[in-house]
Amino acid sequence: MHYHKLLFIGPVGAGKTSAIRAVCDGHHNLETEAKASDMTGLRKATTTVAMDYGCLTLNDNEGVQLYGTPGQARFKFMWELLANNLAADCAGIIFLVDNTRNYPMRDLKYYSQEFAELIARKKVILGVTRSDLRDDPSLLEYQKALLELGIEASVRFIDARKASSVLPLVEELVGDKVTFDGWSGLVSQALDSEEETLFEEVELPQDDAHFAIQDYLGEEVVMKDSIIDDVMNLKGVRGAVLTDDMGEIITSSIESTDVNDFVGFVAGVVNVFEEASGLGSVQNICIKSSKEDNLSVFLGGEKALGVQSSNRVSVRTLKQQVDDLLQWS
Ligand SMILES: Nc1nc2c(ncn2[C@@H]2O[C@H](COP(=O)(O)OP(=O)(O)OP(=O)(O)O)[C@@H](O)[C@H]2O)c(=O)[nH]1
Ligand SMILES: [Mg+2]
The missing domain is CATH 3.40.50.300 (P-loop containing nucleotide triphosphate hydrolases)
Known part of the structure; x- marks a missing residue:
């Protein structure tokens, strides 16, 4: 054969x-x-x-x-x-x-x-x-x-x-x-x-899953508070924080107030940056470090998600994983 x-x-x-x-x-x-x-x-x-x-x-x-x-x-x-x-x-x-x-x-x-x-x-x-x-x-x-x-x-x-x-x-x-x-x-x-x-x-009767799919057709991502727990399960993730579009912290698993405040700051100023730069809507900001943890901020709808991750885990892979979570939520 x-x-x-x-x-x-x-x-x-x-x-x-x-x-x-x-x-x-x-x-x-x-x-x-x-x-x-x-x-x-x-x-x-x-x-x-x-x-x-x-x-x-x-x-x-x-x-x-x-x-x-x-x-x-x-x-x-x-x-x-x-x-x-x-x-x-x-x-x-x-x-x-x-x-x-x-x-x-x-x-x-x-x-x-x-x-x-x-x-x-x-x-x-x-x-x-x-x-x-x-x-x-x-x-x-x-x-x-x-x-x-x-x-x-x-x-x-x-x-x-x-x-x-x-x-x-x-x-x-x-x-x-x-x-x-x-x-x-x-x-x-x-x-x-x-x-x-x-x-x-x-x-057969139509199952819920059929309708569920229809709900996800928009470009807008949906961030539920539970996203924090899901993100924490990803490899190399040390902490995550969710803020509203004004930069107010909604929930966080990161101890450092500096990191939380920084993510809040990014979320709060991103609208100004979008207008000033003419780049259109910004979806993701990554700060990579060779010594410290990396910080990625995902912007979606009215919320922002900050993820602190080990610099030994590729930011690109992490981004894909978080994107997966966001669009399946
Ligand atoms: N409506 C519709 N549904 C599809 C089509 N192709 C696949 N599906 C459905 O989409 C889903 C695909 O799931 P899987 O086959 O498990 O996808 P997979 O690529 O193996 O996913 P992972 O193993 O999680 O990476 C199933 O529920 C299929 O029934 C299509 O063309 N139209
Ligand atoms: Mg499969």
């Missing part, structure tokens, strides 16, 4: 696990899903903590092995293991981004950088999911962004839940490497069974 490997990458909830589940032969599937205990849990019940693995058998001699990364940056050690070992010899990468996240372009950039070495060596396809819920950014905008990032990849809207939508991506990446030519048959088989499932779904 000869196998070709594909690696799925992309942010939390982009549909990596769903896509692998949709196309693989049922009995060849491994998922490492855990209940999403933090804010991710409000949007979907589980998250991948290690990896996904699935196998799509094409014929007696050929198959495709599908590997999926966890989206959350706190499971980053698995990104390295998958990119450098398990899937280092993959035939291509299926990069999924979720169009309903607050900043899908930022996700695209972040994961492009994290998987830069592998991306530079492999054929890549970008699949934009959840476009049924939100069709902006457009495919053209993604094409432009890829060009700016120096990545050669085709882009398309897909539904990660449907094999009929995911299979063409698999074909595009491995089609010329296999003798198998029954792709259109696989797609029509999938379409048939999806029709049956759709019919069954109509009978």
